[in-house]
Amino acid sequence: MDLKFELGWVDYAIMLVYFVFVLGIGWALKKYMKDASAFLEAGRSLPAWVAGLAFISTNLGALEVMGMTASGLKYGMLTTHFYWIGAIPAMIFLALFMMPFYYGSKARSVPEYLKLRFDEKTRGLNAILFAVMTILASGISMYALAILMEKVLGWDFHMCLWASAIIVLAYTYLGGLSSAIYNEVLQFFIIVIGLLPIVFLALKDVGGWMGLKAQLATITTEKGFAADTWTTTWQHTGQATSNPMGVEWFGILMGLGLVLSFGYWCTNFLIVQRAMAAESKAAAVKVPLIGALPKMFIPFLIIVPGIIALVLLNNPAKGFVLPVDANGSPVYDYTIIMLLKQYLPTGVLGLGITALLASFMSGMAGNVSAFNTVWTYDIYQSYIRPVTGNKEKDDKHYLTVGKIATVFGVLVSIGAAYIASKFGNIMDFLQTIFSTINAPLFAVIFLGMFWKRTTGHAAFIGLLVGFAVAMLHHGLTIPHGSMTYFKGGWLGVVHEYPVEMAQNFWTAIFAFTTSTTLTVVLSLVTKKVKSDEELIGLVYSLTPRDKVFVKEWYNRPVVLASIVGVVCVILSIIFW
């Protein structure tokens, strides 16, 4: 079927204005890029609200937007578990308990924190894995963007790939991390405002939330689930078989809520980097909390339209269809695109497409700006050319290296995008594997931060074996109905999971548990190398608490965290 949009000149005008502003922001920041710290760390000078919005915007890449709308269609409100239980608790924890150490330790990256807390080898392992992972992720996202633009706008694949790469490169090269972050804030607002008419019109079309519920009832009963399965979150998680996600409450709580969520939000440098760019420690603590407030409401923007799409699909009068792949099965990832096509006339349509383009760019720029920092500080500076002591010369040198790394990162991403276009399965496989390496990383950083006895050797082995266990678990299990080795079972099948998501959750749980146990045991039998004095500012129990009294109640981290927590609980209860 033809996916092409009929675009008018207004739509192109909107896109053009957007590109002018994106590049303009990079251009305006160019004059501040005097040293590596300004380029790679935004000079640690950003207000909390800017970093806070960038914090969630990086995560709101287009693959997330498209994927979450698709999940809304497939699993309904159960998808909000990725937001409410799967993000908010971890964001609160990061803010209150971890940011003071990430920021206060003066580490410039998460791998560098590992170096300060443990040793060089632990940093090296994490830095290299992270660098490879971010570049691959960026390549996959570029590939997806180019494919989408080819199908929807009718532009050539290669041209889309290079054009989007060059725009992202231009603004990250000109203004470094600050440019990426400022643009993420801009992109955040476009994504929200651009998708708003879809939510409004789709909801009105099905007769509001009550109308949606009523129409879903017959559809879900036909599928063999309870009438309200698509509009509730926890109610049908007693057994894995009574909800479409195929995971029971324990798996959600442990796999998603604890292991995957804390692994992602608390240790992924891509995310943490935004908070590290804040202007002060107090601001850095507030960053994840400020981000958490809008984060809780994003499901209404991207998941609810997906749920509505299920109703539209089952009502032939609406004329809503999804494109099908070569095997004849619907491509759920295109749900949001088809909704744009269904409801938006030219004008706001341009806005919606710009929102999608913006979300692709924010994801890509996030990856590139995290990659160049880890490359410059954790790989180049520690293994290739250490600091010489001549500060002025060093500053200049590492700024140049950071800029070259930016170009290099984008070029390798383009390469990865071409690999993804040829061997999509391999990229999916790598992404699945990499998504689980955060679990052992969280185990190690958590133990390091809160238990002073944790040693470097233990952390290194814990990380390595945790990663190996993740691979092993993936190799020995398959999701039901899997036909390829890329989804698991490449070492033989010991266990079969009902769905892929359950497999991912359990991969992460196994990796995390192994990593924790091993790190604890090995810490007790290896010698503690770093003295207590060296660990001040890095370990919770050894660091004196800040005794700063914050006058305004709304600036107190605990107050903000409580508000976030309460709102999250209320939302969970409303949609229980």
Add this chain to the structure above:
Amino acid sequence: MGLDIRIPIGFMFTIFGVIITIYGIFTNSNTEMYAKSLSININLWMGLLMLVFGGLMLYFAKRKKTK
């Protein structure tokens, strides 16, 4: 960094708002075009919304500057 991001955000959404509002006014009688959006002139409404949002951003940026 010496850039107040509210200024570019404010300007961009004001421009978006102007373009889309005017377009909405000119296409107001086009019932065929707005059949998609349930006969609502969504361009006009979104355009006005963006004008308000852009204006607010610029107002906050200006207020801070004069402080």
